[in-house]
Every structure is written in structure tokens, then in C-alpha cells.
Amino acid sequence: MSSSPPPSSAAASPSCPKKMIALRSSDGETFEIEEAAALQSKTLENMIDEDCAGTPIPLPNVTGKILAKVVEFCSKHAEPGVDDESLRAWDAEFVNVEQATVFDYILAANFLEIPTLLNLTCNVVADMIRGKTPDEIRKFFNIKSIFSPEEEEEVRRENHWAFE
Amino acid sequence: MSAAPPPPWEVVLLVSHLLDPRTLAVASCVCKSWRASMSSDNLWKPACASLFPSLSALQSTDPALPYHRIYALGLAASRCRARSPAKPRLSLDDLVFVVDVRSEDLPITTVSKPGDEIAPDPNGLFRFELGADEECSLAMEIMDPVRITWIVALRGWKAVFTMMECDGRASFIPGAEGWFSQELPLAGCCSSAAASGLVADMKLGFCSRGVAGGKIRVESASVGILSMGSWRYASMEDGL
Numbered sequence: 595m596s597s598s599p600p601p602s603s604a605a606a607s608p609s610c611p612k613k614m615i616a617l618r619s620s621d622g623e624t625f626e627i628e629e630a631a632a633l634q635s636k637t638l639e640n641m642i643d644e645d646c647a648g649t650p651i652p653l654p655n656v657t658g659k660i661l662a663k664v665v666e667f668c669s670k671h672a673e674p675g676v677d678d679e680s681l682r683a684w685d686a687e688f689v690n691v692e693q694a695t696v697f698d699y700i701l702a703a704n705f706l707e708i709p710t711l712l713n714l715t716c717n718v719v720a721d722m723i724r725g726k727t728p729d730e731i732r733k734f735f736n737i738k739s740i741f742s743p744e745e746e747e748e749v750r751r752e753n754h755w756a757f758e
Numbered sequence: 759m760s761a762a763p764p765p766p767w768e769v770v771l772l773v774s775h776l777l778d779p780r781t782l783a784v785a786s787c788v789c790k791s792w793r794a795s796m797s798s799d800n801l802w803k804p805a806c807a808s809l810f811p812s813l814s815a816l817q818s819t820d821p822a823l824p825y826h827r828i829y830a831l832g833l834a835a836s837r838c839r840a841r842s843p844a845k846p847r848l849s850l851d852d853l854v855f856v857v858d859v860r861s862e863d864l865p866i867t868t869v870s871k872p873g874d875e876i877a878p879d880p881n882g883l884f885r886f887e888l889g890a891d892e893e894c895s896l897a898m899e900i901m902d903p904v905r906i907t908w909i910v911a912l913r914g915w916k917a918v919f920t921m922m923e924c925d926g927r928a929s930f931i932p933g934a935e936g937w938f939s940q941e942l943p944l945a946g947c948c949s950s951a952a953a954s955g956l957v958a959d960m961k962l963g964f965c966s967r968g969v970a971g972g973k974i975r976v977e978s979a980s981v982g983i984l985s986m987g988s989w990r991y992a993s994m995e996d997g998l
Contacts, residue, residue, distance in 0.1 A: 737792070
């Protein structure tokens with residue numbers, strides 16, 4: 595990311611560098627993102643239309659650590675001339691992270707309304723769930739089952755067809 | 759190393775939209791909050807609408823019925839219809855048919871025929887002529903009370919099933935036949951409140967040949983299973 599301050603004037607001529615948008619994370623870190631990349635987020639798109647001053651857009655729901663990665667994702671997906679296959683491979687690497695980080699990506703993608711990121715990350719988790727038994731799911735995600743024995747039996751009975 | 763925290767509920771909710779019905783149902787069993795998320799009507803409604811469109815009517819009759827249960831009902835119903843009845847596990851050769859006629863505790867006649875000696879009905883129906891040995895049949899007074907029993911036994915006497923046992927009167931018209939029938943219980947362990955619609959049927963032929971004093975003898979017996987709805991004999995397969 596370029597370290598030069600964002601331009602104060604709104605208009606940008608074709609020969610000027612691309613317009614950069616400034617974002618501020620919940621923990622006070624500032625990031626810059628090209629406008630084209632930022633437009634992948636519907637949330638940012640709405641904010642950019644409204645805001646002309648160029649002050650950093652505060653994103654209280656997203657930490658610096660995650661925001662950095664989100665900016666990276668959006669920039670990559672805004673890059674021209676990347677073929678589908680290498681993009682897919684890049685995406686696979688991008689989500690090859692800890693469970694907790696994937697969850698954070700999901701929440702950020704949801705908040706910022708980035709359909710590509712949301713779809714990618716949710717599918718990662720969906721794949722983790724598909725084909726597992728309830729017990730395996732619990733172990734994988736470290737979930738405690740707080741069913742009472744009666745509830746457990748009831749839900750099993752309701753859904754017995756899925757186990758056949 | 760501390761264990762990873764479980765997925766936040768928003769994540770569960772967002773991911774649930776990508777899951778197919780079967781995975782949703784399995785996931786409902788994970789824990790209370792997952793059950794709530796995975797049972798949400800808006801997740802199940804599209805699947806119900808596309809697979810079981812007519813069942814959506816159930817929802818209007820009972821608004822409290824959640825779509826995930828409508829889905830389960832639809833699935834069970836379609837499985838039931840798709841399942842063709844199991845092939846009978848018996849063959850006629852495995853069976854022995856026994857017909858017993860007695861009057862006031864006196865045995866009149868007993869006919870016992872192993873399955874392989876019985877000629878099958880030419881139309882493939884579950885209906886057989888058993889024949890009776892006139893010579894061995896004791897004579898009865900016309901209109902004597904009789905008790906008839908039809909038993910089917912498995913070869914080797916492994917099991918016995920009483921098809922019918924009922925009381926009647928010996929027909930008084932020589933050469934005519936006496937009809938007896940009794941409703942059969944349902945196969946399997948269904949509730950006794952439902953009728954099977956099947957009836958065991960027996961026809962005894964009486965004759966007065968060679969008997970003095972107006973008495974009659976049993977000359978033939980034939981047995982079968984009738985369907986009450988159509989008053990037709992059941993096919994061999996159905997009977998078995």
C-alpha cells in the first residue's frame with residue numbers, strides 16, 4: 595500500500611494516481627485501499643458516495659488485523675488480468691488460516707457486504723460441517739452441547755431421517 | 759494451548775444458508791443455538807416448496823408447524839410410496855394347510871395337505887382346493903353346529919398360524935356348499951384398530967352320498983384369502 599497521504603481534492607484526472615480510500619479499524623489502525631477495490635464492499639460504496647472529504651472511514655466492527663487482510667482480498671479481486679484459476683488458488687491460500695480467523699473474515703465480509711469474500715469464507719465453514727455427525731461437529735468447533743436428555747432425544751427423533 | 763472458541767452465532771446463521779436439508783438436519787442436533795438457527799423456516803421453505811409443493815398447504819392449516827418438519831414428513835411419505843412391497847419370503851412349498859371340521863367336539867374330518875401337493879390356482883390366486891376324503895369324514899346331521907379351523911403351518915412345524923376358526927351350521931342342502939369366513943389380522947405390528955381388509959375364506963362341500971338317514975359328509979374344502987374391498991381372491995404373492 596502506498597504511504598502517500600490521500601489527495602484532498604475530490605476530482606482525479608486520468609493521469610493522476612488512483613483514488614485511495616482511507617479506512618480506520620476498531621483499534622485505530624489506518625489502511626488505504628484503491629477505490630476500485632473498495633467498491634467491492636457495498637457498505638464502503640455507499641459511504642464513498644456520501645463522503646467527499648476523504649477522512650478515514652471508521653469501521654468499529656473490524657480489527658486492524660482483519661481489515662488488513664480484507665483490504666488485501668479486495669485489492670487482489672480488483673486487479674485486472676488475473677485468470678480464474680490463479681484467483682481460485684489465491685483464494686484457497688487466503689482462507690487457509692485458523693478457524694477463528696475464518697469466522698472473523700465472515701463477520702467482516704458480512705458487515706462490509708463483500709459478496710465474494712462472504713461466499714468464499716462461508717463455504718469454507720460449510721465444508722467443515724457437511725458430512726460430519728453432530729458429535730464430530732461439536733469436537734471440530736469446540737461446541738458444548740447444552741441439550742437436556744429429553745431435548746436431545748426430541749431433536750434426534752425429529753431429524754432421524756438425515757441419519758439413515 | 760487454549761482451545762479455539764466456537765463459531766459466533768452470526769457465523770452459524772450466515773453459513774446455514776449454504777447448507778442442504780440433510781446437513782441442516784444433522785447440524786440441528788449439535789446444540790441448542792444451532793438447533794434454533796438450523797430450524798429456521800426461511801431456510802427450509804425453499805426446499806419444501808420445490809420438493810413438496812403441495813405440503814405447503816399443511817402450513818396454512820397449522821401455522822405452528824415448522825417447515826423443517828413438513829420437509830421430514832414429505833420425505834417419509836415419498837419413501838413409503840417408492841418402496842415396493844417386499845417379495846414374500848415364503849413359498850407354497852414351505853407351508854402345510856390343515857383344515858379341521860368338528861361338531862360338538864367330535865372330529866368330523868381333518869384335511870391336511872403339504873404345500874407341494876396342492877395344485878396352484880390357474881389364475882395365480884391365493885385359493886386352493888384341498889379335497890377331503892369322503893371315506894374318512896364322519897357323518898353329521900344336517901344343521902349340526904360345526905366348528906371349522908384353517909391352520910397354516912411352516913414346514914417342520916416351526917410356526918403355526920390360525921387363519922380362521924369359526925362356528926357355523928352344516929348346510930342342509932346336499933350338494934351345496936357351506937361358506938365360512940373370518941377377517942384376518944394385519945401383517946406386522948400395526949395397530950389393531952385398523953382392519954386388514956383381508957378375509958380368510960373357506961368353502962366346505964357337503965354331500966349325502968352313501969350316507970343313510972339324511973346325514974351329510976364333508977366332501978371337499980377349499981380355502982383362500984379374499985380382499986374385502988373388491989371381494990376378489992388375493993393373488994398368490996399377496997397371500998404369501
